[in-house]
Amino acid sequence: MAMERELTDAEVIARSVDDPGAFRVVFDRHFAAVHRYLHHRLGPDAADDLAAETFVRAFAARERFRAGECDTARAWVFAIATNLMRDEARRGRRRVVALGRLAAEPSAAQPAVRDATDPALAAALDALREEEREAVLLLAWGELSYEEIARVTGVRPGTVRSRLNRARARLQEALAPAVLEEIACER
Amino acid sequence: VSADALERLREAHDAVPAPDAATVTAARARLDAAIAARPARRLPVRRVLLLAAPLAAAAVAVVALLPGRGAGPAHVTYGPAPAVASACVAGPSASAGSCLQALGAVAGAQRPLADGVWYQRNHWLHALAHYGPHDVPPDHKTKHPFDVVRWTSEELWLAPDGSGKLAYGNDEPPVFPTSADRRAWRRSGSPDLVRLMPPANNWGPKVTRFEADEADSWLLGSGELYRALPKGHPLADMPRDPRRLRGYLMHVAWYQRTKISGEGPCAADLHDCSAATRRNIRSMFGSDIVTLLRYPYSPPALRRALFAVMSGVPGARLLGPLRDPSGRRAVAIEVPPDLDDGDGILAFDPKRATLIAIGAGDMPRSSEIRWGEVFAVASGVVDKVGERPRR
Numbered sequence: 001m002a003m004e005r006e007l008t009d010a011e012v013i014a015r016s017v018d019d020p021g022a023f024r025v026v027f028d029r030h031f032a033a034v035h036r037y038l039h040h041r042l043g044p045d046a047a048d049d050l051a052a053e054t055f056v057r058a059f060a061a062r063e064r065f066r067a068g069e070c071d072t073a074r075a076w077v078f079a080i081a082t083n084l085m086r087d088e089a090r091r092g093r094r095r096v097v098a099l100g101r102l103a104a105e106p107s108a109a110q111p112a113v114r115d116a117t118d119p120a121l122a123a124a125l126d127a128l129r130e131e132e133r134e135a136v137l138l139l140a141w142g143e144l145s146y147e148e149i150a151r152v153t154g155v156r157p158g159t160v161r162s163r164l165n166r167a168r169a170r171l172q173e174a175l176a177p178a179v180l181e182e183i184a185c186e187r
Numbered sequence: 188v189s190a191d192a193l194e195r196l197r198e199a200h201d202a203v204p205a206p207d208a209a210t211v212t213a214a215r216a217r218l219d220a221a222i223a224a225r226p227a228r229r230l231p232v233r234r235v236l237l238l239a240a241p242l243a244a245a246a247v248a249v250v251a252l253l254p255g256r257g258a259g260p261a262h263v264t265y266g267p268a269p270a271v272a273s274a275c276v277a278g279p280s281a282s283a284g285s286c287l288q289a290l291g292a293v294a295g296a297q298r299p300l301a302d303g304v305w306y307q308r309n310h311w312l313h314a315l316a317h318y319g320p321h322d323v324p325p326d327h328k329t330k331h332p333f334d335v336v337r338w339t340s341e342e343l344w345l346a347p348d349g350s351g352k353l354a355y356g357n358d359e360p361p362v363f364p365t366s367a368d369r370r371a372w373r374r375s376g377s378p379d380l381v382r383l384m385p386p387a388n389n390w391g392p393k394v395t396r397f398e399a400d401e402a403d404s405w406l407l408g409s410g411e412l413y414r415a416l417p418k419g420h421p422l423a424d425m426p427r428d429p430r431r432l433r434g435y436l437m438h439v440a441w442y443q444r445t446k447i448s449g450e451g452p453c454a455a456d457l458h459d460c461s462a463a464t465r466r467n468i469r470s471m472f473g474s475d476i477v478t479l480l481r482y483p484y485s486p487p488a489l490r491r492a493l494f495a496v497m498s499g500v501p502g503a504r505l506l507g508p509l510r511d512p513s514g515r516r517a518v519a520i521e522v523p524p525d526l527d528d529g530d531g532i533l534a535f536d537p538k539r540a541t542l543i544a545i546g547a548g549d550m551p552r553s554s555e556i557r558w559g560e561v562f563a564v565a566s567g568v569v570d571k572v573g574e575r576p577r578r
């Protein structure tokens with residue numbers, strides 16, 4: 001009996017150029033992952049809006065999708081989500097400052113990561129450089145490969161690797177005291 | 188990343204819930220709306236992806252006026268400009284509220300035009316490219332972030348019966364949205380702008396023709412306002428009394444978000460709406476006011492009421508006199524952030540109370556305005572669709 005092969009993301013997106021409704025398959029495959037990633041980074045309200053917008057933008061840009069070395073659109077939609085997140089941050093900073101709510105450094109207005117469940121981890125992530133944090137979160141929360149992270153962030157895989165190495169060192173350094181404190185509290 | 192740190196990160200992520208059914212439904216409805224709108228709707232797209240390219244974009248703009256259709260003809264004449272000057276420009280008593288009230292008086296005093304086809308040429312920013320330390324592709328990276336934009340033009344012909352034509356021009360040369368962007372570009376070594384942002388004229392359709400009453404679907408398309416108003420006579424139920432108009436527009440915004448976009452659901456009095464839905468409804472309310480201010484068929488009495496509704500919104504800021512990107516005198520108001528969609532600065536012609544440009548602040552980098560749309564750089568009444576005013 002012949003088995004029908006499931007279309008790859010690249011094939012679905014190519015089909016959606018002439019049959020726009022086909023793009024819903026891309027949504028079904030990747031929306032939850034993108035939403036959870038944005039939820040963890042920005043909180044639930046912003047995630048609802050940006051995750052939805054990610055797929056509207058992806059749909060509008062589908063003719064420019066290039067699969068690259070793999071057929072999945074995961075890196076592509078995460079790249080769109082990441083850029084929307086940056087745009088949102090820039091816009092938010094402009095507004096905050098325009099309203100005079102912030103006296104000095106606008107980038108200090110919001111934490112880079114919102115994670116109420118593990119404040120020590122959130123603080124350690126906040127202390128990373130932005131490009132290091134981006135790489136490590138795309139790896140751990142986005143579940144992207146080094147090559148996919150390279151595509152999202154526009155650098156070579158080797159650069160991703162070195163960023164992750166630096167992030168590791170910084171995270172270890174930042175988290176170690178917190179672990180000791182937790183142990184001390186249990187005594 | 189070490190196994191410990193990575194594992195801890197993954198454990199933290201495991202606690203993040205999957206989106207609930209309502210969230211998925213609402214997001215899918217937005218995608219469905221985009222799919223259904225293709226290709227008639229212009230959607231904002233940013234050149235921000237690794238594959239990126241320009242876009243098609245933005246909203247529209249037609250400010251001014253038309254010969255009458257249905258109940259209320261619109262207008263273009265000069266109004267009591269001195270009142271605007273005193274309320275929007277001079278003296279310590281000037282404020283956003285008094286300026287908007289004065290603009291409303293001017294709007295309400297406009298007179299109908301002679302019959303004919305209204306022609307208008309607008310400019311809008313249809314492509315924006317951001318270059319920064321993390322942007323892609325790699326050869327666009329710089330330690331001194333800057334934006335480059337491309338504008339394009341659109342020509343609109345509108346007949347009294349709601350038919351007409353819309354024609355887009357080609358990409359204009361790349362420019363900087365602010366002088367701060369130009370300075371950052373210089374610090375980045377002044378890379379060739381055309382190479383950074385080549386023209387992309389393959390978006391479209393470049394020409395759209397409207398049959399009778401069809402222009403509304405485009406003129407009121409922003410935020411699905413068109414679908415929320417009565418077909419054929421979208422302004423028929425719209426109160427001219429500012430207080431009632433405010434309530435009506437809030438109800439329309441609720442309908443757009445909860446019935447058309449699939450958000451919510453929640454009650455029309457918003458008592459059980461989530462915080463996010465309330466925010467979105469309020470933002471839609473502001474967006475609809477702007478759409479109606481530039482809707483050519485909005486009659487003077489409605490324009491006056493719209494200004495009055497805006498004047499009652501707390502948080503608006505008077506920016507005072509300035510010149511729009513085409514060099515015209517204007518008075519500008521910054522609407523509060525919860526009412527705009529990233530474009531919070533509205534510039535009005537002080538003599539006609541027409542909306543002539545929309546932009547956003549560039550804070551904290553500079554005090555400049557990043558303009559996004561400029562309306563009616565040329566306009567007038569012509570005999571038939573396709574003709575342009577002589578001058």
